[in-house]
Amino acid sequence: MATAAQSPSVAVAQAQSTRTLRSRTQGWIYLILIIVGILSLIPFVWMFLTSVKTYSDVIALKFWPWPPIGTSQPAWGNFAEAMARIGTDRDTGLPLFVRHLLNTTFITVAVVVGVTLTSVLAAYAFAQLRFPGKGLIFIIVLITLMIPDEVTLVPRAVMMNKNYLGWYNTYLALTMPFLVSAFGIFLLRQFFMQIPRDLWDAARIDGAGHLRYLTTVMVPLARPAILTVALFNFIWTWNEYRWAQLVTSSESMRTVSVGLQGFLQAEGGTETQLAMAVAVMVVLPILVLYFFTQRYFTEGISTTGLKG
Amino acid sequence: MTVSTVPKELPKAASSRRSKKSTPKYTLKEAILAYGLLSPAVLLMLVFTFFPIAFGLYISLYDWRLGPRAFLGLGNYARAFAPRSEFWPALATTATYSLLSVPIQISLALVLAYLLFQKIQGKSAFRVIMFLPYITSTVASAAVWARLYSPDTGIINQVLSLLSLPEPRWLLENKGVFTLIANGLGFKMPLGITGPSLALISVIIYTTWVFVGYNMTIFLAGLGNIPGELYEAARIDGASGFQLFRNITWPLLSPTTFFIVLITVIGTFKAFNHIWVMTQGNNGTGTAAILIYKQFYQFNREGYASALGFLLSTVILIVTIIQNRVAANRVNY
DSSP: HHHHHHHHOHHHHHHHHHHHHHHHHHHHHHHHHHHHHHHHHHHHHHHHHHHOOOOOHTTOOSSOOOOTOOOOOOOTTTHHHHHHHHHOOOOOBHHHHHHHHHHHHHHHHHHHHHHHHHHHHHHHHHHOOTTTTTHHHHHHHHHHHOOOOHHHHHHHHHTTTTTTTTTTTHHHHGGGGGGGGGGHHHHHHHHTTTHHHHHHHHHHHHTTHHHHHHIIIIHHTHHHHHHHHHHHHHHHHHOOOOHHHHHOOOOGOOHHHHHHHHHHHGGGGGGGHHHHHHHHHHHHHHHHHHHHHHHHHHHHHHHOOOOO | OOOOOSSSOOOOTTTOOOOOOSSSOOHHHHHHHHHHHHHHHHHIIIIIIHHHHHHHHHHHTEESSSSEEOOOOHEEEEEEESSSHHHHHHHHHHHHHHHHHHHHHHHHHHHHHHHHHHOOOOOHHHHHHHHHHHHHOOHHHHHHHHHHOOOOTTTHHHHHTTTTOHHHHHHGGSSBBBHHHHHHHTTOOOOOOOOHHHHHHHHHHHHHHHHHHHHHHHHHHHTTSSSSHHHHHHHTTTTTTHHHHIIIIOOOOOOHHHHHOOOOOOHHHTTOOHHHHHHHTTTSSOOOOHHEEEEEEEOOHHEEEEHHHHHHHHHHHHHHHHHHHHTTTOOOO
């Protein structure tokens, strides 16, 4: 650029000043993004650090009590200590936290499998098949999509009582109402409808029926959309709190979110390092899942415009 | 929305092969298969969404505590509408929460999306990090924030004390923010104006932290759909950066913006989990969803809670319809 600077033309000077202006703007953009990135991460960093501090370091308000600044050692025992404080499951003899983890895993897997299955099947019918009452049934799906949970929360919970379904405090109550997702049906239907009709004609000539066409052509082609539905339902179910709190009563039926909230209100309220140890154990599985699958979250949002 | 046209009656010649799209005929076999595929989803929806709505309406007409005690007619609704009922303040808190957090969340998300849309190194790393709060368990992250906000031991007040700034009581502060600012400056707010409680503002800051990355991701998708040639053409005509935003980005992004406003408003009207974990609805953070939960879970008033659920849903519906009306003239599809 030294040669350009020698020429006295105004145009070159202008070009240079816009370039420095642009790189200065770039600098500001990076600064803002880095600050926002740090703000997004600080609560996580604090949670992880606190989960391995000793009680005395927590009350001494030390952010980093370990070498090279401090002299403490990481208190890895907090995790076992927290689990011991939460207690033991009477049914199985396992630590209650492990039981909560198993419950949550089971419920989440059941819901994800259920939602994926019901959504794929229904979406295929809407996208590919002709039958009487299609419009009416589709309207049922759309209405379900628009109804807020607030209106169904109380009656659903009452339905679980012994006078009605009698599912209170069972896995049925925690899974059955969530095995269908209007949103999943709607999204997959949109996706299936984009798949060219010629494929179906070709498959039919090869002698394939609807079910074989669905499993060998449609599902593989719609894999990103199906994964998006599955992953978002995974996150929502894993993190669900209110329903599980309402329809369970015994410790052995609780989920991790309910268990965590219970612990926070009891001992975790005073012993922050133990509360954070439990929080880490609740959050970690989701973080791991997210890091391996994050592109399906952003792509899913990009291609569908997802509701939260 | 394209719903295929439904033929009025079943054709007699079920064996006739349908081949062209324009002839919406179906075979009996195909219809049976369709009903088979739809039945799990439709049955679940009828049992767990449609039936509960009717059942909820029924419950809401009774003094229902672990079972029907007495028929009240519209008594539960009258109780909610009574001048001194707890429903009005809860609704006002919900509206305040929504009105404050929606613009903050969305404008911040738009700015960040716009910045990330420039030619930036490490774009996807920023995106992954900013999306993290959304996927994290609300109970866990709200518990972390409640400790960050702690007046005596929280990291926020530690930083403020280093900077010798006032250290507020955040989630524990019942007083309105206007009152606090006025007190800090040494005068009194006139006319008893208090403003939203600092606890509510603290909750709003947390909500922004959770949702900004999520909204930003939707905005980024919207920005990606705007054709690049428009910008090139406008640049050749000598448009400035602000003009590009004002005349291309903003109008063409309006469907995305409208969608985000819609889901964010609905989300704020349903806000429950994080508020429950952080304040249990105390200190001026008792939203309508918190009121419903308390009436149901703590007081076992199923009838009243059902009525409140219907009222809140009606409010959400009305707000959504109003937004659709307002947007009809301003959104460019």
